[in-house]
Amino acid sequence: MTTPRPATELSADEARRIALRAQGFLGAPDRRSGVRGILRHLGAIQLDTISVLARSHELVPYARLGAVGRKTVEDAYWKGTHAFEYWSHAACILPIEEWPHFAFRRRAYRSRPHWNHELPDGAYDEVIKQLRDEGPLTATELGGAKKTNDWWDWSGSKVAVERALMYGEVVCVERRGWKRVYDLAERAIPEDLLHDELDDTECLRRLVRLAGQALGVGTRADIADYHRLKGEQVDAVIADSGLVPVTVEGWGKPAWADPAALETPPRGRHRTTLLSPFDSLIWERARTERIFGFTHRLEAYVPKQKRVYGYFAMPVLAGGRLVGRVDPAREGRTLVAKQVTLDGAKAVPAVAQALAEAATWVDCTDVRVELVDAPDLREPLVKELARILV
Numbered sequence: 139m140t141t142p143r144p145a146t147e148l149s150a151d152e153a154r155r156i157a158l159r160a161q162g163f164l165g166a167p168d169r170r171s172g173v174r175g176i177l178r179h180l181g182a183i184q185l186d187t188i189s190v191l192a193r194s195h196e197l198v199p200y201a202r203l204g205a206v207g208r209k210t211v212e213d214a215y216w217k218g219t220h221a222f223e224y225w226s227h228a229a230c231i232l233p234i235e236e237w238p239h240f241a242f243r244r245r246a247y248r249s250r251p252h253w254n255h256e257l258p259d260g261a262y263d264e265v266i267k268q269l270r271d272e273g274p275l276t277a278t279e280l281g282g283a284k285k286t287n288d289w290w291d292w293s294g295s296k297v298a299v300e301r302a303l304m305y306g307e308v309v310c311v312e313r314r315g316w317k318r319v320y321d322l323a324e325r326a327i328p329e330d331l332l333h334d335e336l337d338d339t340e341c342l343r344r345l346v347r348l349a350g351q352a353l354g355v356g357t358r359a360d361i362a363d364y365h366r367l368k369g370e371q372v373d374a375v376i377a378d379s380g381l382v383p384v385t386v387e388g389w390g391k392p393a394w395a396d397p398a399a400l401e402t403p404p405r406g407r408h409r410t411t412l413l414s415p416f417d418s419l420i421w422e423r424a425r426t427e428r429i430f431g432f433t434h435r436l437e438a439y440v441p442k443q444k445r446v447y448g449y450f451a452m453p454v455l456a457g458g459r460l461v462g463r464v465d466p467a468r469e470g471r472t473l474v475a476k477q478v479t480l481d482g483a484k485a486v487p488a489v490a491q492a493l494a495e496a497a498t499w500v501d502c503t504d505v506r507v508e509l510v511d512a513p514d515l516r517e518p519l520v521k522e523l524a525r526i527l528v
Contacts, residue, residue: 146382146383146384146385146395146400147384147385147386147387148355148384148385148386148387148393148395149386149387150386150387150388150389150429152403152404153354153355153386153387153389153393153429154429154430154458155403155404155458156354156355156395156399156400156404157353157354157355157356157419157429158354158404158408158419158458159354159399159404159406160351160352160353160354160355160396160399161180161202161352161353161354161418161419162176162179162180162202162409163201163202163408163409163411163419163455163458164404164405164406164407164408164409164458165404165405165406165407166406166407167202167203167409169203172199172203172206172210172214173199173203173206173210173211173214173215174214174220174221176198176199176202176203177199177214177215177220177221177231177232177233178233178235179352180198180352180418181232181233181236181348181349181351181352181364181365182226182227182230182231182232182352182364182365182418183195183198183199183230183231183418184198184227184228184229184230184416184417184418184421185223185228185229185230185231185313186228186229186416187316188438188450190449190450190466190467190468191412191452191466191468191473191496191499191500192208192499192500193316194414194415194416194417195211195215195231196208196211196212197412197413197414197416197417198414198416198417198418199211199214200411200499201409201411201412201413201414201417201455202409202411204495204499205495205498205499212313215231215312216311216312216313219234219326219327219328220233220234221233221234222234222237222309222310222311222326222327223309223310223313223318224240224243224303224310225243225304225366226240226364226365226366227363227364227365227366227418227421228366228416234327234328234331235331236344236348237327237331237332238331238333238334238335238336238341239336239340239341239344239345240306240341241306241333241334241335241336241338241341242336242337242338242341242342243341244304244305244306244334245334245338247304247305248305253301255292255297255300256297257294257297257298257301258294258297258298261294261295261297261298262298262301262302264295264298265280265295265298265299265302265308266302266307266308266322268280268281269299269308269320269321269322270322273320273321273322273325274311274312274319274320274321274326275319275320275321276314276317276318276319276320277293277295277296277299277317277318277320278317280295280296280299280320281293281294281295282295282296299320302320303318303320306323306334307322307323308320308321308322308323309321309322309323309326309327311326339374339375342367342371342372342374342375343375343378343379345364345365345367346361346367346372346375346376346379346381347379347380347381348364348365349361349362349364349365350379350380350381350394350395350396351396351398351399352364352418353396354395354396354399355384355386355393355394355395355396355399356393356394356395356425357389357391357392357393357394357425358372358373358376358391358392358394359391359422359424359425360393360422360425361376361381361394363422363425364418376394379394380397381394381395381396381397382394382395382397382400384400388428389428408455408456408457408458409455410454410455410456410457410488410491410492410495411454411455411492411495411496412452412453412454412455412464412466412492412493412496413452413453413454413455414452415434415436415450415451415452415453416436419455420434420453420460423435426460430459430460432453432460434447434451434453434460434463436450436451437449437450437451438450447463447465447477447479448463448465448476448477449465449476450465450466451463451464451465451477451479452464452465452466454485454488454489454492455492456485456488456489456491456492457488459481460481461480461481461484461485461488461489462478462479462480462481462485462488462489463477463478463479464477464478464479464489464492464493465477465478466496468500468502469506471501471502471503471504472502472503472504472505472506473493473496473497473500473502473504473505473506474505474506474508475493475505475506475507475508476508476509477508477509477510477511478507478508478509478510478511478516478519479510479511480510480511480512480515480519482512483515483518486515486518486519486522487522489519490519490522490523490526491526493505493523494523494526494527497527503527504527505523505527507519507520507523
């Protein structure tokens with residue numbers, strides 16, 4: 139692929155601010171559009187099983203809008219026909235209007251020759267029939283999710299319904315107690331969207347454009363990673379995606395930007411908040427290091443003795459920078475900061491503010507600070523929290 143000559147040169151700071159605005163962290167949030175507006179703006183909100191303060195799909199709108207009610211978040215996703223769950227960056231909640239643009243992925247799954255689980259004879263048709271007669275249903279209601287207690291030892295009905303989900307014949311219409319609730323796509327998806335008419339090129343062009351808009355500015359790898367596309371898929375459509383080539387100081391790689399993001403300088407109020415490790419602002423480690431000079435790794439799956447920052451360390455965003463980390467927990471109505479990492483004394487007020495707001499959001503009345511990486515900063519942090527929480 140021949141990259142067109144960039145028309146715009148951005149400083150590293152300009153690129154950082156463009157990325158923050160694109161992700162909803164710089165400038166006043168559009169509160170009228172609420173959680174659904176955040177979903178449409180980001181294009182994908184990642185799901186994950188881990189729940190510490192809250193699940194990641196709750197933390198993402200909270201980080202941008204503040205203390206929006208957790209029931210409000212769930213209702214915004216699942217009440218009415220506004221979203222569906224599918225494989226994007228990972229398992230993600232996606233705006234319902236993007237259903238046609240994942241036709242390329244549904245087709246790829248249908249033609250996939252090898253699977254991790256064998257599909258028992260008749261199981262697929264039986265699941266479809268049961269959903270048609272009784273749905274929406276969870277895997278448990280379809281006959282049981284697992285054959286044994288092993289995580290991946292799925293039952294025949296679970297294999298069948300997950301296969302149908304990937305093919306697009308079945309849709310996850312909500313999460314109930316973290317279980318997927320399945321229904322037939324013909325019932326769950328609006329009729330005008332229920333088609334696979336768009337060819338792969340049109341689907342990819344749309345997703346590349348959406349990724350560029352959500353990122354503001356990104357490299358080929360950044361854009362590909364957003365919806366987990368292949369690099370060559372990005373190469374095939376990026377020239378016609380509407381994104382424009384730019385160079386960014388210090389990036390060392392070609393980049394593309396949303397032209398709308400270049401029209402006005404990014405200005406406004408910075409959000410101070412705890413970030414889920416699965417937040418799209420920081421979910422790609424190389425991009426986070428390049429933009430913020432901040433190395434972060436989720437350690438939930440790292441053996442406890444090898445963890446550096448904690449089980450679910452949440453980066454702290456303040457003033458458009460990542461200024462520390464907090465590994466949180468809850469004990470009754472106390473938010474526990476089990477381990478805190480601070481970027482010097484200047485980070486204390488921001489980390490205290492982020493902790494206090496998060497505590498209020500999850501209905502905690504107190505914050506207890508345990509380990510701080512710089513012991514001499516523990517007392518200033520505790521005093522600042524006490525001042526805020528009075």
